[in-house]
Amino acid sequence: MNSNVQNIRQTRKKVDTLGNDDSILDLIAKDHPGSFEMLIEKYGNLVWSIGKKFLYNQSDLEDGVQEVLVAIWKSADKFDRNKASEITFISMIARRRFIDYLRKITKHKSEDSLDDENKHINLYKESLLNKETDLALVKSAIEEFDTDDQELLNLSVYQGYSHSEISDILNIPLGTVKTRIRRNLMKLKDTFETNSRLNKVIHLNNG
Amino acid sequence: MDRTEEKLNKLLDLLSMRSYQLLTYTEELELNHLLDDFPEYTPDYFEPIAALTDATMYVHDDQDLSGMPETLKRKIINDFNTEKDGSTITRILKNIFQAPKLAWAMSFMLVIGTSISMIEFRNYESNYRNLPVKKALLEFSSDDLIEYSWFAQTDEFCDCTGNVMWSDDGQRGFITLAGLPMNDPSKNQYQIWIVDPNMHLNPVDGGVFDITNIDSPTIIPINPKLPIDKAKGFAITLEQAGGVVVSQQPLILTAPKERPRSSYGITPTTI
Numbered sequence: 001m002n003s004n005v006q007n008i009r010q011t012r013k014k015v016d017t018l019g020n021d022d023s024i025l026d027l028i029a030k031d032h033p034g035s036f037e038m039l040i041e042k043y044g045n046l047v048w049s050i051g052k053k054f055l056y057n058q059s060d061l062e063d064g065v066q067e068v069l070v071a072i073w074k075s076a077d078k079f080d081r082n083k084a085s086e087i088t089f090i091s092m093i094a095r096r097r098f099i100d101y102l103r104k105i106t107k108h109k110s111e112d113s114l115d116d117e118n119k120h121i122n123l124y125k126e127s128l129l130n131k132e133t134d135l136a137l138v139k140s141a142i143e144e145f146d147t148d149d150q151e152l153l154n155l156s157v158y159q160g161y162s163h164s165e166i167s168d169i170l171n172i173p174l175g176t177v178k179t180r181i182r183r184n185l186m187k188l189k190d191t192f193e194t195n196s197r198l199n200k201v202i203h204l205n206n207g
Numbered sequence: 208m209d210r211t212e213e214k215l216n217k218l219l220d221l222l223s224m225r226s227y228q229l230l231t232y233t234e235e236l237e238l239n240h241l242l243d244d245f246p247e248y249t250p251d252y253f254e255p256i257a258a259l260t261d262a263t264m265y266v267h268d269d270q271d272l273s274g275m276p277e278t279l280k281r282k283i284i285n286d287f288n289t290e291k292d293g294s295t296i297t298r299i300l301k302n303i304f305q306a307p308k309l310a311w312a313m314s315f316m317l318v319i320g321t322s323i324s325m326i327e328f329r330n331y332e333s334n335y336r337n338l339p340v341k342k343a344l345l346e347f348s349s350d351d352l353i354e355y356s357w358f359a360q361t362d363e364f365c366d367c368t369g370n371v372m373w374s375d376d377g378q379r380g381f382i383t384l385a386g387l388p389m390n391d392p393s394k395n396q397y398q399i400w401i402v403d404p405n406m407h408l409n410p411v412d413g414g415v416f417d418i419t420n421i422d423s424p425t426i427i428p429i430n431p432k433l434p435i436d437k438a439k440g441f442a443i444t445l446e447q448a449g450g451v452v453v454s455q456q457p458l459i460l461t462a463p464k465e466r467p468r469s470s471y472g473i474t475p476t477t478i
Binding site for chain 2: 052116
């Protein structure tokens with residue numbers, strides 16, 4: 001718990017140094033000029049990365065990313081920062097839309113690699129990390145898991161492998177894969193909610 | 208482990224799976240039944256934490272150097288701004304004409320012989336550019352949107368997937384299709400039909416289209432030739448090039464599966 005508090009304090013320092021930026025979703029809800037462009041600049045790469053997990057065909061991915069960004073724009077007025085952070089809200093919409101998109105198409109695995117290497121991507125990721133304390137909280141929670149459980153989360157949630165694929169990769173029974181991922185998500189949810197409440201208390205105490 | 212605990216674990220397994228992969232139809236059904244038994248849980252129970260975990264791993268992944276191509280960013284922004292301007296004009300014109308429904312406004316203009324093309328106040332979609340954006344905007348701006356999945360009426364088309372979405376208020380919609388065989392446009396074309404059983408005895412022509420590639424799904428706008436009061440279903444047939452007014456061909460795909468019937472007991476004379 002002490003290391004978690006330290007992580008949170010360090011991340012908050014980075015956020016305070018950058019100043020208080022308006023939420024992109026707030027700007028969209030107010031119909032701020034250029035807000036859609038800002039959405040793409042801030043979260044386009046993240047949405048692209050999420051889409052790549054579910055859609056392998058370049059054309060499907062481009063169409064899917066376009067639909068998802070418009071969906072996020074239209075949902076901006078539903079964003080409630082008391083319920084979730086901006087990055088959580090956006091990632092949730094993106095993931096749900098891409099999963100639903102899979103219902104409508106057949107996955108076409110393409111042998112061609114996507115031409116999408118971005119030399120500024122590390123700077124982009126750092127900018128997201130600096131502004132979102134929730135990312136630090138979740139990272140701390142994940143680091144408390146053993147290596148096998150971290151790998152299960154990585155393969156399922158991050159890399160998008162199915163249970164049967166994970167079972168083959170790790171040579172674990174299918175039922176065990178399901179149960180362990182479920183338990184990991186529950187533990188992560190509980191730990192994050194506890195640390196998030198603690199963080200709010202620290203924030204209030206520090207004024 | 209008692210039965211309740213077993214059911215709860217099953218529910219949590221399905222909720223967890225739903226947060227990171229597509230459930231099968233059977234799994235969705237099972238999940239819906241279990242959610243009835245445990246109303247304190249919602250389908251998105253694990254979605255926030257899964258989404259945040261995904262974003263966290265992405266930000267800390269030094270190996271993943273991929274990002275959205277700049278050309279795609281520019282295209283999406285251009286498409287969005289073009290569509291936003293178009294939607295604004297249509298909304299303004301609707302307010303000016305103060306027609307309770309576009310359908311009745313169109314039929315009134317037809318009666319007095321006014322050419323629809325003289326007025327920008329039309330929904331006929333002849334521009335096949337930016338269709339994913341137009342479809343997404345319709346989806347989120349329509350309060351009366353209906354959506355059905357396609358069902359094959361013959362084994363030959365059982366690999367077809369996709370859906371149809373439609374707004375009576377907007378008098379427009381889109382179909383999405385994958386797996387439909389390519390046609391030879393010089394000989395035949397697929398034709399969309401809109402079933403509005405309370406207003407039209409027979410299905411209304413929704414436009415013709417071609418399938419020119421089978422590598423990715425196709426989005427096609429629906430262009431009704433007559434005003435639609437309340438669309439209850441859709442169908443696709445294969446017709447002669449240019450389409451027909453009344454189809455005599457067998458049904459290929461329908462949405463929903465069974466043909467909707469008229470509330471007034473009127474029996475259609477064609478498909």
